[in-house]
Amino acid sequence: MIRRALPALAERPSLLAAATVLLVCVPTGEKDVTAAVHITAADLASVALVALTALNLLRGRLPVVDRTTCALFGGIVAAAAVATLGSIDPAAAVTGFVRLVQVFVLVPAAVLCALRDRTDQRLVLGSFVLAALIQGVVGAKQYLTHTGASYTGQPIRAVGTFGALDIMAMSTVVSFGLLAALALALGERGPGGDARLRRAMFAAAAFLAFPLAVSFSRGSWIATGVAATVLLLRADARLAVRGAVLGLAAAVVLVGGLGLGGSGVTKRISSIGSVSAAPDQSVSDRYDLWATAGRIWQDHPVHGAGPKAFQQLRDSHAPLRLSSGSDAADATIGFQREPLLSPHNMYFLVLSEQGLIGITAYAALFLALLIGCLRRSRGPGLAALALLTWVLVDFLYADIGGTTTVLTSVVLGLAARAAAEDRPAAAEDRPAAEDRPSRSEDRPAGGERATPGAARPGPKGSGSERPRSEWAMTP
Numbered sequence: 001m002i003r004r005a006l007p008a009l010a011e012r013p014s015l016l017a018a019a020t021v022l023l024v025c026v027p028t029g030e031k032d033v034t035a036a037v038h039i040t041a042a043d044l045a046s047v048a049l050v051a052l053t054a055l056n057l058l059r060g061r062l063p064v065v066d067r068t069t070c071a072l073f074g075g076i077v078a079a080a081a082v083a084t085l086g087s088i089d090p091a092a093a094v095t096g097f098v099r100l101v102q103v104f105v106l107v108p109a110a111v112l113c114a115l116r117d118r119t120d121q122r123l124v125l126g127s128f129v130l131a132a133l134i135q136g137v138v139g140a141k142q143y144l145t146h147t148g149a150s151y152t153g154q155p156i157r158a159v160g161t162f163g164a165l166d167i168m169a170m171s172t173v174v175s176f177g178l179l180a181a182l183a184l185a186l187g188e189r190g191p192g193g194d195a196r197l198r199r200a201m202f203a204a205a206a207f208l209a210f211p212l213a214v215s216f217s218r219g220s221w222i223a224t225g226v227a228a229t230v231l232l233l234r235a236d237a238r239l240a241v242r243g244a245v246l247g248l249a250a251a252v253v254l255v256g257g258l259g260l261g262g263s264g265v266t267k268r269i270s271s272i273g274s275v276s277a278a279p280d281q282s283v284s285d286r287y288d289l290w291a292t293a294g295r296i297w298q299d300h301p302v303h304g305a306g307p308k309a310f311q312q313l314r315d316s317h318a319p320l321r322l323s324s325g326s327d328a329a330d331a332t333i334g335f336q337r338e339p340l341l342s343p344h345n346m347y348f349l350v351l352s353e354q355g356l357i358g359i360t361a362y363a364a365l366f367l368a369l370l371i372g373c374l375r376r377s378r379g380p381g382l383a384a385l386a387l388l389t390w391v392l393v394d395f396l397y398a399d400i401g402g403t404t405t406v407l408t409s410v411v412l413g414l415a416a417r418a419a420a421e422d423r424p425a426a427a428e429d430r431p432a433a434e435d436r437p438s439r440s441e442d443r444p445a446g447g448e449r450a451t452p453g454a455a456r457p458g459p460k461g462s463g464s465e466r467p468r469s470e471w472a473m474t475p
Helices: 003-013 016-024 041-058 067-085 091-113 118-147 169-187 193-213 218-235 235-255 262-272 281-299 310-317 346-376 378-395 405-422
Strands: 150-152 154-157 325-332 336-341
Touching: 016 041, 016 091, 016 118, 016 169, 016 405, 041 091, 041 378, 067 091, 067 346, 067 405, 091 346, 091 405, 118 154, 118 169, 118 193, 118 378, 118 405, 154 193, 169 193, 169 378, 169 405, 218 378, 235 325, 281 310, 281 346, 310 346, 325 405, 346 378, 378 405
Parallel strands: none
Antiparallel strands: 150 154, 150 325, 325 336
């Protein structure tokens, strides 16, 4: 079986990218959130994908990656390296450096190289939908049977297979799946579209709205709402208006009529409007953590305090009113206090730990990916835009960490592919004039003209026997 699987993975590495997404659903049983390293099944799959990409690179079987993309990813590596060398604790910062390179460079680059055509892209997007359906079913059951995490003293919060210690994980997976399903459905509109697939994806997106609602995650609601709005406006502005009306009507029926999640959802929604005037404890703690990150950055403005330094410097820079941790409880772990080890804002985390150098590198990467995705209004590029928008909005009140971090890497890889499709290949990335089959010795014997785009045979095992166009993306 392994002998048959390895050639299949070599021919279609996107299978490993899809496996990385699906393996996020495997329960980890992790109960120590303060451990320096958390290795999950999804992390191992992502490492296998990176290893396969490196092997294909050595064999010359990778698609051309333009210099702009290489420079953007290289900037992230350089910023993390500078921050590590200038860290207050370089030894402890090494693990942070490795994690940053894995999440923001190695895995996204591997996903970028694995997505060779639309089949690959749809395979990965389909894995997002399937993972979301798995978590959505578990989460809905938890809410309906009162077996979830504690919320307002009742075990009704949907957390999927992740448990109360990773409270945002299920809502993240469900949000990604909802957006991927919506984008795939929109891609099947018009002549030539698959009506059955379109209906199935719309049905999946409609179902996932319920477990997302009973996750009681305000951040995921906001990010999903913004991303869905961007997706619909980019696809069809009139459809966005109809979608808003239908969504409001469905909310009235489900919450007001049937009472599904009614009181908890209503209370949670109303609390969004009071985050500035009368914030609750969780919001107040976030504000204090942001202020803490700002004070750390002021002490280390250029290259930051170094990866993993925030948790070491938190107590010396935080205001006295900051809580020692947040409450978590479910049937598995009982009641537990979860320490606040990050600023819960990716941009403040980068600023405090990597300084101005780091925030500039990340801003360049995110902005380039966003602009590239905005130019792609059809097909998988539309899904990449929605998922990237969700990540960028979520980073306003969350950061990397937890089981679903590797999903952020896959999203960045999808966005990088969509952005790369929008950019023409640089001159240095095109075949040189002397490599083109225009000379008489490049023509087949018998006076026949060479077929345009055909590749000349190369050394066995070098990969050059494959036509270059095989790795080109389908328009």
